[in-house]
Amino acid sequence: MKKKIVLAILFILPVVVYLFFASGVNNFGRLPILVENVPDISQMDTDVQLKDKITVLGFLGTNVNDRQGNAFNLNQKIYKRFGEFNDFQMVMVVIEGSEGQVEDIKKELGKLSDIDKWKFAYGSEDEIQTYFKGLGTDQQLDETLATPFVFIVDKDLNLRGRNDDEEDGLKYGFDTSSVAELNNKMVDDIKIILAEYRLALKKNNADRSK
Numbered sequence: 623m624k625k626k627i628v629l630a631i632l633f634i635l636p637v638v639v640y641l642f643f644a645s646g647v648n649n650f651g652r653l654p655i656l657v658e659n660v661p662d663i664s665q666m667d668t669d670v671q672l673k674d675k676i677t678v679l680g681f682l683g684t685n686v687n688d689r690q691g692n693a694f695n696l697n698q699k700i701y702k703r704f705g706e707f708n709d710f711q712m713v714m715v716v717i718e719g720s721e722g723q724v725e726d727i728k729k730e731l732g733k734l735s736d737i738d739k740w741k742f743a744y745g746s747e748d749e750i751q752t753y754f755k756g757l758g759t760d761q762q763l764d765e766t767l768a769t770p771f772v773f774i775v776d777k778d779l780n781l782r783g784r785n786d787d788e789e790d791g792l793k794y795g796f797d798t799s800s801v802a803e804l805n806n807k808m809v810d811d812i813k814i815i816l817a818e819y820r821l822a823l824k825k826n827n828a829d830r831s832k
Contacts, residue, residue, distance in 0.1 A: 676707070716743070787807075
C-alpha cells in the first residue's frame with residue numbers, strides 16, 4: 623500500500639508542478655496593453671522611430687540638465703541591464719534648440735556606459751504637447767514639457783503597463799525619481815516583454831521548420 627502511495631506521489635507531483643508553472647506563464651507571460659496604436663515619434667522627428675523596437679520613452683522637456691538625475695537612474699537601473707538587446711532603445715523627447723544640453727547629458731552618461739541606444743527626439747512645444755496627449759496616459763507634462771515618468775512602448779506601437787498594480791491600479795508609467803520603483807517594477811515588466819518577444823520568435827522559427 624505504501625509503495626503504491628509513493629508511486630502515485632512521484633507520478634502526480636511533477637504533473638501538479640507543471641500545471642502550476644504553466645498557469646503562471648499564461649497569467650503573467652504578457653505585459654498588458656493599456657493603449658493601442660500610439661503615434662510614432664517619427665511623426666515629430668524623422669531621425670527617431672519607435673516601430674519595431676522595445677522603447678523606454680521619456681520627456682526631458684526644455685531644461686534637460688535639470689533632469690540628469692532621472693536620466694542617470696534610468697541608465698544605471700534599466701539601460702545597463704537591457705541595453706545589450708538589439709531591439710531595445712531609450713528615447714527621450716526634448717525641445718528644439720536644446721542640442722547643447724543634450725550633448726552635455728550624453729557626455730555624462732557616456733562616462734557610465736555606452737550610449738548607442740540612447741536616442742533624443744526634438745520637437746516644438748506644440749508638437750511635444752500633441753504627441754504626449756496621443757499616448758493617452760494618466761500623466762501630464764509640467765511647465766517645462768517634462769515628466770519624471772517614463773513609458774514602455776512595444777514594437778507594434780502599443781503602450782504597455784500594469785492594469786492591476788498593487789499601489790496604483792492602472793499603471794501607465796514608471797517614476798524615474800524612485801530607484802525602488804525602477805528596481806522592483808520596471809525591471810520586471812521589461813523582462814516580461816523581452817521574454818514575450820523571445821518566445822514568439824522561437825515559436826515562429828519552430829513553425830517554419832515544420
